[in-house]
Amino acid sequence: MHTTDDTIIALSTPPGMGAIAVIRLSGPEAFSLTEGLFIPPKKGVKVSAAEGYTIHFGKLQQDNELIDEVLVSVFRKPNSYTGEDVVEISCHGSEYIQQRIIEAFLEKGARLADAGEFTMRAFLNGKFDLAQAEAVADLIASQSKASHDLALEQMRGGYSQKIGQLREQLLNFTSLIELELDFSEEDVEFADRTELFKLLRTLKSEMKSLIDSFQVGNVLKKGIPVAIIGRPNVGKSTLLNAILNEERAIVSEIPGTTRDLIEDTIIIEGVSFRFIDTAGLREGGDKIEEIGIERTREKIKQAKIILYICDISECTLDSVDDVLSEFREYIHDKSKRFILIGNKIDKLVETPHKFRDLVELETIFVSAKRKQGIKQITDSLLKSVKTNTVQDQVIVSNIRHLNALKNALKSITEVESGLQQNIPTDLLSIDIRQALYHLGSITGAISTDEILGNIFSRFCIGK
Amino acid sequence: MHTTDDTIIALSTPPGMGAIAVIRLSGPEAFSLTEGLFIPPKKGVKVSAAEGYTIHFGKLQQDNELIDEVLVSVFRKPNSYTGEDVVEISCHGSEYIQQRIIEAFLEKGARLADAGEFTMRAFLNGKFDLAQAEAVADLIASQSKASHDLALEQMRGGYSQKIGQLREQLLNFTSLIELELDFSEEDVEFADRTELFKLLRTLKSEMKSLIDSFQVGNVLKKGIPVAIIGRPNVGKSTLLNAILNEERAIVSEIPGTTRDLIEDTIIIEGVSFRFIDTAGLREGGDKIEEIGIERTREKIKQAKIILYICDISECTLDSVDDVLSEFREYIHDKSKRFILIGNKIDKLVETPHKFRDLVELETIFVSAKRKQGIKQITDSLLKSVKTNTVQDQVIVSNIRHLNALKNALKSITEVESGLQQNIPTDLLSIDIRQALYHLGSITGAISTDEILGNIFSRFCIGK
Numbered sequence: 001m002h003t004t005d006d007t008i009i010a011l012s013t014p015p016g017m018g019a020i021a022v023i024r025l026s027g028p029e030a031f032s033l034t035e036g037l038f039i040p041p042k043k044g045v046k047v048s049a050a051e052g053y054t055i056h057f058g059k060l061q062q063d064n065e066l067i068d069e070v071l072v073s074v075f076r077k078p079n080s081y082t083g084e085d086v087v088e089i090s091c092h093g094s095e096y097i098q099q100r101i102i103e104a105f106l107e108k109g110a111r112l113a114d115a116g117e118f119t120m121r122a123f124l125n126g127k128f129d130l131a132q133a134e135a136v137a138d139l140i141a142s143q144s145k146a147s148h149d150l151a152l153e154q155m156r157g158g159y160s161q162k163i164g165q166l167r168e169q170l171l172n173f174t175s176l177i178e179l180e181l182d183f184s185e186e187d188v189e190f191a192d193r194t195e196l197f198k199l200l201r202t203l204k205s206e207m208k209s210l211i212d213s214f215q216v217g218n219v220l221k222k223g224i225p226v227a228i229i230g231r232p233n234v235g236k237s238t239l240l241n242a243i244l245n246e247e248r249a250i251v252s253e254i255p256g257t258t259r260d261l262i263e264d265t266i267i268i269e270g271v272s273f274r275f276i277d278t279a280g281l282r283e284g285g286d287k288i289e290e291i292g293i294e295r296t297r298e299k300i301k302q303a304k305i306i307l308y309i310c311d312i313s314e315c316t317l318d319s320v321d322d323v324l325s326e327f328r329e330y331i332h333d334k335s336k337r338f339i340l341i342g343n344k345i346d347k348l349v350e351t352p353h354k355f356r357d358l359v360e361l362e363t364i365f366v367s368a369k370r371k372q373g374i375k376q377i378t379d380s381l382l383k384s385v386k387t388n389t390v391q392d393q394v395i396v397s398n399i400r401h402l403n404a405l406k407n408a409l410k411s412i413t414e415v416e417s418g419l420q421q422n423i424p425t426d427l428l429s430i431d432i433r434q435a436l437y438h439l440g441s442i443t444g445a446i447s448t449d450e451i452l453g454n455i456f457s458r459f460c461i462g463k
Numbered sequence: 464m465h466t467t468d469d470t471i472i473a474l475s476t477p478p479g480m481g482a483i484a485v486i487r488l489s490g491p492e493a494f495s496l497t498e499g500l501f502i503p504p505k506k507g508v509k510v511s512a513a514e515g516y517t518i519h520f521g522k523l524q525q526d527n528e529l530i531d532e533v534l535v536s537v538f539r540k541p542n543s544y545t546g547e548d549v550v551e552i553s554c555h556g557s558e559y560i561q562q563r564i565i566e567a568f569l570e571k572g573a574r575l576a577d578a579g580e581f582t583m584r585a586f587l588n589g590k591f592d593l594a595q596a597e598a599v600a601d602l603i604a605s606q607s608k609a610s611h612d613l614a615l616e617q618m619r620g621g622y623s624q625k626i627g628q629l630r631e632q633l634l635n636f637t638s639l640i641e642l643e644l645d646f647s648e649e650d651v652e653f654a655d656r657t658e659l660f661k662l663l664r665t666l667k668s669e670m671k672s673l674i675d676s677f678q679v680g681n682v683l684k685k686g687i688p689v690a691i692i693g694r695p696n697v698g699k700s701t702l703l704n705a706i707l708n709e710e711r712a713i714v715s716e717i718p719g720t721t722r723d724l725i726e727d728t729i730i731i732e733g734v735s736f737r738f739i740d741t742a743g744l745r746e747g748g749d750k751i752e753e754i755g756i757e758r759t760r761e762k763i764k765q766a767k768i769i770l771y772i773c774d775i776s777e778c779t780l781d782s783v784d785d786v787l788s789e790f791r792e793y794i795h796d797k798s799k800r801f802i803l804i805g806n807k808i809d810k811l812v813e814t815p816h817k818f819r820d821l822v823e824l825e826t827i828f829v830s831a832k833r834k835q836g837i838k839q840i841t842d843s844l845l846k847s848v849k850t851n852t853v854q855d856q857v858i859v860s861n862i863r864h865l866n867a868l869k870n871a872l873k874s875i876t877e878v879e880s881g882l883q884q885n886i887p888t889d890l891l892s893i894d895i896r897q898a899l900y901h902l903g904s905i906t907g908a909i910s911t912d913e914i915l916g917n918i919f920s921r922f923c924i925g926k
Contacts, residue, residue: 015477017477019923057516068615139557140556142557
């Protein structure tokens with residue numbers, strides 16, 4: 001087990017004022033430092049002698065000055081989040097008290113925890129592997145059901161298991177190859193070449209499908225990018241507001257939780273959709289002309305779904321044809337969806353039947369102003385994702401993992417072509433080890449301080 | 464004991480994303496509701512059978528869908544914050560998870576807690592009195608050592624004790640008077656009138672001193688109001704920034720805690736100073752002329768400390784004399800301090816000795832631009848408060864208590880004059896009861912739903 005010689009402290013609850021706040025300590029001195037500041041009502045009660053998973057009420061005071069009345073939760077190693085001795089102090093949630101308590105412990109000799117340091121210690125103590133540790137940060141950041149489920153599945157080890165299986169197959173392959181290496185002078189072939197090729201093909205195909213899953217994983221995690229485009233005054237901002245309001249009303253509001261973060265992201269049935277560069281669209285109406293066609297094309301490139309808005313009361317078949325030719329490449333791009341939104345139906349006397357028949361695009365007629373047809377749009381957005389994908393398959397959502405998998409695949413491809421060219425086994429084995437290294441770096445079977453530093457610095461403090 | 468038939472739930476940690484969040488449940492169904500969603504790793508482990516002050520790890524799931532892995536803390540009535548059965552759920556701090564967990568419990572039949580409802584239940588269950596309950600809200604809101612100490616002392620009952628003593632003395636008085644009432648037909652005087660007058664004088668004097676303490680209590684709680692005034696371009700905003708920066712640098716920054724709230728309040732050695740209407744001063748420089756002398760006087764009226772800034776490089780003795788005559792009433796007001804700040808000493812060749820000798824005001828020479836002399840100003844601000852006042856005496860800091868004390872004093876004064884005029888004892892007793900009522904309303908010995916509603920609605924949710 002990894003041992004650390006210092007005790008770290010941090011605020012673990014969100015910053016700011018609340019009813020209560022929780023400050024977490026972890027390390028060899030967690031109990032003794034707490035005893036130096038914590039006075040339970042009954043003398044002789046000692047934190048260091050307390051059973052794990054018990055809570056103790058008392059006063060927290062420094063130099064005989066009362067800071068607060070607190071609850072102290074005791075977790076004894078190895079049965080704690082970090083695997084070390086852990087104390088959680090639940091205090092009144094004033095910022096002054098939070099700060100005073102942390103300062104009192106720092107003065108006693110605790111050290112302010114780095115971002116993610118508690119989770120890093122948990123990883124170093126074998127509480128979970130690296131992919132699971134990373135999932136903790138994703139879980140905390142997740143705002144939609146899809147990203148939450150993804151992170152939870154990864155945190156609980158489903159993802160690591162899959163990577164472990166790949167690595168095991170590769171290790172089998174290696175042992176066969178390396179056995180051959182030992183006897184290389186005798187020019188025997190222990191490993192059946194056909195079997196080897198088959199194994200490599202399976203490995204490659206599984207890696208590829210994991211790499212491909214990043215497309216899904218990334219949008220589930222970050223939200224599906226949607227571009228709303230169209231000529232000036234067709235009602236783009238009214239439409240966006242109508243969509244946002246419709247969905248916000250569905251999300252039940254819980255007092256005390258802020259919904260500011262969703263901004264231009266809406267969550268429909270657990271999947272989030274991210275509107276690209278909508279801020280610009282909203283302030284002062286339309287900017288298409290100012291920012292130029294180049295900016296618009298840039299937005300469209302990033303998008304998975306393109307909503308092209310036109311004013312149906314002014315739009316002619318000719319102008320629709322213009323759209324068709326202007327955006328032909330995106331309309332025919334299988335990786336995108338292009339939806340034509342005919343806005344301002346409130347200005348028409350009858351529904352535009354004819355128009356609908358002639359246009360080969362997916363078309364939705366709405367009145368953004370009267371909030372008609374909005375539900376059809378959100379339903380249509382949802383069609384872009386199979387929401388059950390998360391439960392059914394292992395999905396890569398982390399760019400570090402994606403790169404590791406790409407590197408591993410590259411090495412495996414080298415092995416394959418080396419095998420085809422009958423290059424010496426000892427050279428093959430270099431590439432195999434590379435592949436093993438990359439796969440191992442995902443779960444942390446192989447890790448360096450640099451990798452760890454990079455990963456955990458992106459955590460929030462106190463986790 | 465007060466009984467409630469519903470179980471309330473709320474997020475108790477600050478809103479937003481953090482490493483962890485704590486959700487609190489209180490009421491008769493706290494355990495059974497938790498059992499409906501919480502799955503401990505060992506089957507048969509039951510929250511309802513768990514000992515108080517113990518923590519339990521497990522999965523929280525709704526309709527077989529995992530929401531999070533959580534820690535559940537169990538507190539059994541009456542040994543909990545509210546005096547009821549309480550469960551605290553410590554979950555990963557994503558807003559999505561916080562919301563999902565609360566929604567799952569609401570669906571099971573819990574009710575979202577009103578602001579301060581946990582503390583109100585604690586009060587109704589006799590966990591503490593009303594003044595102590597109010598102190599909890601003050602404690603959470605306190606940002607300086609002085610306001611923190613004040614709230615903590617009140618929360619721990621020191622203040623209630625004092626009010627209790629007053630009430631007891633008054634009750635003694637009442638029993639003497641009412642005994643007389645019983646025998647009124649016999650025209651005897653059981654109560655020695657001299658003794659009665661003496662008791663009334665003591666009561667009045669103690670009430671008066673409590674009422675007077677509000678002056679101190681209020682500034683300790685809200686910060687001492689400081690006005691920075693002066694003619695245009697003398698460097699008021701530069702000076703304010705210099706003061707703010709100097710002190711902000713002293714406050715040690717703990718990552719993850721926000722200091723945005725202090726804005727134009729600085730905390731020097733635990734005491735906060737609040738700059739009045741400085742926002743107006745800062746944006747676009749000086750507005751004295753625009754807002755007119757009336758606004759300035761208004762600001763000065765609210766202030767306890769007035770910093771009058773002049774540009775020493777342009778300021779003549781005559782202009783100082785103008786100040787002396789213009790602000791004479793405030794300079795001689797014993798309840799205020801008027802400090803003359805001679806700014807821009809960097810523009811002078813020698814220190815203005817002569818100037819200092821002639822001016823009868825407290826004068827500090829500074830260069831706001833070069834940050835010279837700022838420490839002298841903050842030291843001088845500190846002189847306005849005895850920081851040890853909080854420990855030494857009982858201080859009123861709550862305007863509801865102030866009003867109750869004023870009303871009680873009024874009734875007592877009525878009693879006194881009634882006694883002097885020899886009015887019938889039964890009439891006297893009406894005023895005595897009024898006084899008792901008002902004193903009782905402070906600690907909640909007497910309370911109505913309306914009073915409680917008013918008090919607790921000002922709490923934050925989750926407390």
